[in-house]
Amino acid sequence: MALAPLNELGLAGITLSIVFLTIIWYKRTSNIPQKTEPRLPPGPRGLPILGFLPFLRPNLHHQLTELSQQYGPIYKFWLGSKLCIVLNSPSLAKEVVRDQDSVYANRDSSIAGLLATYGGLDIAFSPYGSYWRDIRKLFVSEMLSNRNLEACYSLRKQEVRKTIRKVHTKIGYPIDIGELAFVTEMNVVMSMIFGSNFVEEKEKHAKDGAEFRELVIKFTQMLAKPNISDFFPMLARFDLQGIQKEMEALLKSVENILDPAINECMKMLSDKRKDEIQGNDKKDFMQILLELMEQKNIGKSVDLVQIKAILLDIVIGGTDTTITMVEWVMAELLNNPVVMTKVQKELKDVIGMNNTVEESHLPKLHYLDAVVKETLRLHPALPLLFPKRPSQSAIVGGYTIPEGTKVLLNVYAIHRDPQIWENPLKFQPVRFLSHSTNLDYAGNNMKYLPFGSGRRVCAGLPLAEKMLMFILASLLHSFDWKLPEGENVDLSDGFGLVVKKSKRLFAIPTPRLPNLELYQ
Numbered sequence: 436m437a438l439a440p441l442n443e444l445g446l447a448g449i450t451l452s453i454v455f456l457t458i459i460w461y462k463r464t465s466n467i468p469q470k471t472e473p474r475l476p477p478g479p480r481g482l483p484i485l486g487f488l489p490f491l492r493p494n495l496h497h498q499l500t501e502l503s504q505q506y507g508p509i510y511k512f513w514l515g516s517k518l519c520i521v522l523n524s525p526s527l528a529k530e531v532v533r534d535q536d537s538v539y540a541n542r543d544s545s546i547a548g549l550l551a552t553y554g555g556l557d558i559a560f561s562p563y564g565s566y567w568r569d570i571r572k573l574f575v576s577e578m579l580s581n582r583n584l585e586a587c588y589s590l591r592k593q594e595v596r597k598t599i600r601k602v603h604t605k606i607g608y609p610i611d612i613g614e615l616a617f618v619t620e621m622n623v624v625m626s627m628i629f630g631s632n633f634v635e636e637k638e639k640h641a642k643d644g645a646e647f648r649e650l651v652i653k654f655t656q657m658l659a660k661p662n663i664s665d666f667f668p669m670l671a672r673f674d675l676q677g678i679q680k681e682m683e684a685l686l687k688s689v690e691n692i693l694d695p696a697i698n699e700c701m702k703m704l705s706d707k708r709k710d711e712i713q714g715n716d717k718k719d720f721m722q723i724l725l726e727l728m729e730q731k732n733i734g735k736s737v738d739l740v741q742i743k744a745i746l747l748d749i750v751i752g753g754t755d756t757t758i759t760m761v762e763w764v765m766a767e768l769l770n771n772p773v774v775m776t777k778v779q780k781e782l783k784d785v786i787g788m789n790n791t792v793e794e795s796h797l798p799k800l801h802y803l804d805a806v807v808k809e810t811l812r813l814h815p816a817l818p819l820l821f822p823k824r825p826s827q828s829a830i831v832g833g834y835t836i837p838e839g840t841k842v843l844l845n846v847y848a849i850h851r852d853p854q855i856w857e858n859p860l861k862f863q864p865v866r867f868l869s870h871s872t873n874l875d876y877a878g879n880n881m882k883y884l885p886f887g888s889g890r891r892v893c894a895g896l897p898l899a900e901k902m903l904m905f906i907l908a909s910l911l912h913s914f915d916w917k918l919p920e921g922e923n924v925d926l927s928d929g930f931g932l933v934v935k936k937s938k939r940l941f942a943i944p945t946p947r948l949p950n951l952e953l954y955q
């Protein structure tokens with residue numbers, strides 16, 4: 436009996452605690468202005484403790500765009516203990532990637548992202564700082580320098596020609612466009628990393644790229660999957676959804692492919708005589724990275740794990756984005772026959788029917804360039820870019836964004852905003868032909884950001900642009916394409932860090948050029 440008052444006390448204590456916690460949660464999630472700072476932006480309240488987590492839908496970019504119609508260009512929600520703020524307008528984008536770029540140049544990396552990159556040792560996930568600056572500089576000004584890219588042209592040409600030959604053997608049959616682009620892009624990337632001899636040697640033993648493609652797709656899907664461990668760090672060690680375990684397994688599978696290649700390449704390079712390497716204009720990426728590994732004394736050296744992390748950005752990140760866009764462009768063209776006809780007329784005029792595409796033709800293909808740009812507007816490969824994490828509390832759009840917030844720049848919403856674009860949902864490449872706009876890929880115009888903007892803009896842009904145009908121009912100049920009987924183009928998108936078509940695109944080629952030799 437003596438316990439009864441204690442129980443009552445306990446009950447009262449629990450009730451008070453709940454009231455107290457609810458008040459804290461309410462204060463945290465409400466717009467009550469703090470004494471010294473402007474308030475947080477508005478946004479959906481969600482549930483106590485869990486916040487908006489139970490309401491997340493798989494196609495996050497669609498959902499976040501809908502929410503912007505309800506809450507305006509800047510809004511917030513909580514995912515567990517994590518505050519997320521979404522920016523949906525060019526002027527807010529400018530505040531973040533121009534005016535306060537150094538504050539927002541940090542990534543808000545997920546646990547899966549860190550696992551996939553050995554703790555953020557790559558370029559894309561590494562925190563903003565001297566390590567990121569050094570490896571990004573190495574990547575942009577050495578590996579992807581104009582000189583190196585020019586010197587690697589023969590590799591790109593060789594792989595694209597190989598693809599054209601392969602398609603020619605499948606005339607009249609449906610071809611998986613994504614898979615075709617994958618094999619082409621992967622071979623280009625692998626030969627730029629390890630050298631062309633290496634890829635030729637490997638191809639003799641390889642079955643096909645399908646298995647590796649599945650792996651790459653799963654890898655980027657896993658990076659986008661909402662993970663409870665990210666929002667409740669104290670639960671991370673339980674890995675409740677098994678995401679950490681799955682990411683580790685995927686990384687192992689990728690390593691099983693990359694590690695032997697790296698080891699063989701290291702052996703091949705050390706066997707080569709030094710003067711042979713130095714006398715050559717072109718440098719394989721591995722050669723550049725391994726030279727750096729030996730320069731320990733200048734304090735800028737990289738080790739083998741760092742090399743692997745950087746290679747993953749190129750092999751997984753670079754490939755998945757590029758092939759996704761090849762598939763989207765082909766889908767839009769098959770859905771818009773008038774545009775397809777115009778593209779092929781331009782190819783005929785610029786290249787000629789007795790000729791094959793060279794990279795030197797690409798700058799003259801203005802209409803195809805507009806088609807690619809329009810496709811990237813409607814289907815940006817990374818519709819929310821990479822999440823940013825301000826290094827200090829800052830004001831954006833008149834609201835406070837506290838340090839450590841997950842900040843998403845909703846490029847998808849900006850690219851489809853009717854206040855910015857006329858008929859935003861219509862596929863109209865002509866809007867990119869006007870010379871009065873600066874709608875380039877460098878992120879100079881905040882209404883068009885398919886490669887991001889600011890310090891963390893895509894580091895692979897020069898290669899991406901070349902490869903996209905080269906593959907597409909070659910496929911469209913060499914062949915006419917039609918859908919399999921009775922099929923329509925499905926333009927719905929799937930789920931992942933890189934957003935792909937939800938259904939694979941199959942198309943049937945017929946030769947377009949009169950001379951059979953152009954297919955050899």
Ligand code: HEM
Nearest residue numbers: 558559753756757816817820821886887888893894895899
């Ligand atoms: C059509 C193809 C591509 C698209 C649409 C694309 C798009 C993007 C986007 C949107 C970002 C994030 C920018 C930000 O958060 O502000 C990014 C980052 C990055 N991309 Fe690409 N990309 C493509 C191809 C490539 C290729 C081919 C490579 C490598 C060869 C590459 C390497 C990178 C790297 C390393 C980063 C991280 C940059 C950093 O954090 O400093 N990308 N890309």
